[in-house]
Amino acid sequence: MFVEVKNVEKHFGDFQALDDISFGVEQGELVALLGPSGSGKTTILRAIAGLDRQDAGDIVIDGRVVNDIPGSERGIGFVFQNYALFRYMTVAENIAFGLKVKKVPKADIDARVKELVELIGLSGKEDNYPNELSGGQRQRVAFARALAPNPQVLLLDEPFGAIDAKIRKELRSWLREIVTQLHITSLFVTHDQEEAFEVSDRVIIMSNGRIEQIGAPAEIYSKPATGFVACFAGNAPMVEDYGRFNGFEKERPGSAAVVRPECVEAFRKDNPEFADVLPFAQPCVLEDISFRGFYRELTLNVDGVRIYAHRGMGRRSQLDVGESMMCYIDRLYIVDDKSNEVEILENSLLQ
Ligand SMILES: Nc1ncnc2c1ncn2[C@@H]1O[C@H](COP(=O)(O)OP(=O)(O)O)[C@@H](O)[C@H]1O
Numbered sequence: 622m623f624v625e626v627k628n629v630e631k632h633f634g635d636f637q638a639l640d641d642i643s644f645g646v647e648q649g650e651l652v653a654l655l656g657p658s659g660s661g662k663t664t665i666l667r668a669i670a671g672l673d674r675q676d677a678g679d680i681v682i683d684g685r686v687v688n689d690i691p692g693s694e695r696g697i698g699f700v701f702q703n704y705a706l707f708r709y710m711t712v713a714e715n716i717a718f719g720l721k722v723k724k725v726p727k728a729d730i731d732a733r734v735k736e737l738v739e740l741i742g743l744s745g746k747e748d749n750y751p752n753e754l755s756g757g758q759r760q761r762v763a764f765a766r767a768l769a770p771n772p773q774v775l776l777l778d779e780p781f782g783a784i785d786a787k788i789r790k791e792l793r794s795w796l797r798e799i800v801t802q803l804h805i806t807s808l809f810v811t812h813d814q815e816e817a818f819e820v821s822d823r824v825i826i827m828s829n830g831r832i833e834q835i836g837a838p839a840e841i842y843s844k845p846a847t848g849f850v851a852c853f854a855g856n857a858p859m860v861e862d863y864g865r866f867n868g869f870e871k872e873r874p875g876s877a878a879v880v881r882p883e884c885v886e887a888f889r890k891d892n893p894e895f896a897d898v899l900p901f902a903q904p905c906v907l908e909d910i911s912f913r914g915f916y917r918e919l920t921l922n923v924d925g926v927r928i929y930a931h932r933g934m935g936r937r938s939q940l941d942v943g944e945s946m947m948c949y950i951d952r953l954y955i956v957d958d959k960s961n962e963v964e965i966l967e968n969s970l971l972q
């Protein structure tokens with residue numbers, strides 16, 4: 622592993638912000654730290670960057686323990702959500718900033734700036750000021766500025782947080798390409814699970830200063846290790862008496878179920894397409910429809926319990942809020958109260 626975080630702890634007064642954090646990032650890998658606000662993501666980045674020292678544990682970069690090495694000598698580039706560019710400096714001057722501080726010769730700075738401006742696709746805008754650029758372009762300049770001194774490790778703290786949805790999606794794929802192309806070891810913080818899953822090689826899921834699971838996106842998605850991960854990976858509520866759902870009557874004592882929207886089909890009772898699942902479905906009321914761009918999210922009320930379903934935009938029949946429908950649940954993620962372990966339970970139709 623190129624970057625290693627070993628048994629790191631951090632307290633702020635009585636509050637434990639990081640509890641025995643250990644993970645590694647391989648050379649050239651892009652890893653996402655994903656978790657709700659306050660889970661400790663920024664605190665980890667700051668410890669790696671040497672901005673805040675951990676109370677216990679080690680930070681290792683390229684085989685060297687860097688606990689006592691100042692941040693400026695750790696070979697790290699940092700991109701923050703609100704790492705505003707210097708307003709009175711041009712694109713070129715912003716990118717050159719870190720190199721000037723290091724007293725790199727002017728000819729080398731110019732060559733490096735030219736190379737980076739090309740890399741971020743902003744050739745021709747070298748002499749523009751930040752307020753003449755779009756939000757996405759500004760964030761690209763922030764990347765270039767972080768990359769200029771050739772860091773060995775790139776740390777990104779919610780880099781797209783302040784940018785609107787469409788550009789954010791473009792920047793995501795762009796980041797993925799750049800990291801692949803430069804083969805730079807990168808750790809990327811986000812609270813947006815779609816962003817984390819789409820961009821990264823592996824995801825570290827955090828909650829309350831602890832790591833809940835580390836794995837490839839598909840693995841985390843299909844095999845959530847804890848109840849928290851099962852709920853967090855998707856807008857999924859936890860239902861205690863899941864034995865009420867048709868097809869899941871064999872409820873296990875001391876457990877609850879996470880109902881994921883993509884495992885729920887909502888349909889009208891007379892829809893012949895769903896005739897085969899009808900005996901394993903149950904009545905529900907469509908409480909709300911929210912548009913999520915390329916799909917709709919339906920809020921369903923099943924006998925007082927609220928669950929969600931996804932539905933494409935292309936269906937011919939329009940749905941009305943308040944109408945009675947049927948819903949069929951394909952699988953549940955069963956979380957054991959004591960062990961917090963997760964098991965998948967298929968609808969008895971499938972067994
Ligand atoms: N300098 C600080 N002083 C006191 N508490 C802090 C400080 N920095 C962070 N915290 C607390 O530590 C927890 C984790 O913070 P942070 O790492 O910023 O979370 P995240 O980046 O996941 O949103 C939060 O509860 C936050 O309030």
Ligand SMILES: [Mg+2]
Nearest residue numbers: 662663664778
């Ligand atoms: Mg943060």
